[in-house]
Amino acid sequence: MQELLEKNHVSSAELETLLKAREEGKVDFLLIDVREDMEYNMGHIKGVDMLRPTSTFQQWAQEIFDSYKDKTIIFTCRTDNRSGQVQQVFAQNGHSKTLNHIGGIVSYRGEIEK
Template sequence: MQELLEKDDINSEELELLLEARDEGKVDFLLVDVREEMEYNMGHIKGVDMLKPTTAFQQWAQELFDETKEKKVIFTCRTGSRSGQVQHVFQQHGHTGVLNHFGGIVTYHGEIEQ
């Protein structure tokens, strides 16, 4: 399971497996939703640790970057586009533990919370 966290991108099936493994204490990562609050409130992946809207990126990016330099972070959004952009910026600045949930919540078949 740890090998999935070494990739750049994961799909929805892999994210489901990782969330299950995290619940069992086998892996550790943060799942960060970068959609807007209105989108998040309409439904989000069960297991999301925090909401960090991309429209407020300038306000939260540096702090999250600094807090997670030694951690694995998976970014998710609606389709994987915004989360991929956030991942790219973090990687450009030297964060080696960021992954993009490719396909986003629209391809996710696991548990959704409202």
Template structure:
């Protein structure tokens, strides 16, 4: 399970597995949705910890970066594009525990909430 978090990206199947493991207390990470409020309210992955819209990236990025330096952070969005950009910025600035959810919610087959 832990080896999944050692990569720079995660598939929907892997995300579903580690969300279940997190519920069981076997692994710890933060799942951040970077879509906009309207998209999030239409449906989001069950287990998302916080919503941080990319449109307000400049307002929240530094604080999230600083507060999660010692944590694994998985970014997700609709298709993996925006979350990939956010993950890349964090990685380029030295946060080596970030992952991009490849395919985003469009490829996710696990539980979704509205």
């Protein structure tokens, strides 16, 4: 299970597995949705820990970077474009435990909350 968190990306199927494992206390990570409020309110992955829209990236990035420097963070969005950009910025600035959810919510087949 831990090996899934040691890459720089995670598929939707892997994210489902990781969320179940986190519920069971087997792994620990933070799942951050970087879509906008309206998109998030239309439906989001069950298990998202926080919404941090990319439109306000400059306002929250440093706080998240500093507060969770030693924690694995998975970024998700609609298709993986925005989450990939956020993950890349974090990685380029030295946060070695960030992953991008490949395919985003459009490829996710797990539980969605509204």
